Amino acid sequence: MPRHTKRSERTAPALPDAGSPCPCGLPAAYGECCGRLHRGEEAAPTAERLMRSRYSAFVVRDAAYLLRTWHSSTRPPRLELDEGMRWSGLEITGATDGSAFHSRGTVTFRARYRHHGKRGELHERSEFAREGGAWVYVDGTFLD
Template sequence: MAPRIKRPGRAAPAALTAASPCPCGLPAAYGECCGRFHSGEEAAATAELLMRSRYSAFVARDAAYLLRTWHSSTRPPHLELDEAMRWSGLEITDTADGSAFHPRGTVTFRARYRHHGQRGELHERSEFAREGGAWVYVDGEFL
């Protein structure tokens, strides 16, 4: 039997560990950064931290966290993540409100990816609100 040859852009993503660099771009290990939110140990204190943790959840393919942090009025009944999507970087370009003192906030970002070997970028302004005291994603506008 001939060995299988991996095609560029089709490699499986490396598993995140507590010591891995956090995918969200902050200078911390995953376990100390977004991993603590994914595990339920803590909740994101700001809309921007929730945005970063949701990006990291896409990298980690953590659909349960994404659904848990989605506003009840806009949350889909289930979420299937595309196995061909490889997220490769996050840049926060703007934030408005979204602190501990605000009920709502927006975060504008660019997220780079590869899909079936093709590079792309998602540019979105996301809206967040508090629900039950916790920050949740409401919806987004593609820019």
């Protein structure tokens, strides 16, 4: 007879592997999309692309990438990611500047999550700038 378990007893969902759909929402596999950025094989060409890759880094719990792509003036000395946080979807709702022709840009987004089983949503306008030629996250303003 099958064993029935409560939702809280189930194991955490598996992290995406190289062939999984990319958490950032673009139509590519993680390994060929944000995984390439996380591994340092290429840099994000736009502020929006960096935002998407940072969201995916939260999903896969890649604190090193998050720190590496954080502006030196606002970067914390370390980053501990909450094991109880499960990111479940990203929606980009707006962007200004942030292309190859700009030195600054903003990306507004909504990110859905579950924290210890409770649903939530983060709505933020993130600021990005170029540092050493690469796009980096500067800071963000919570909206709503």
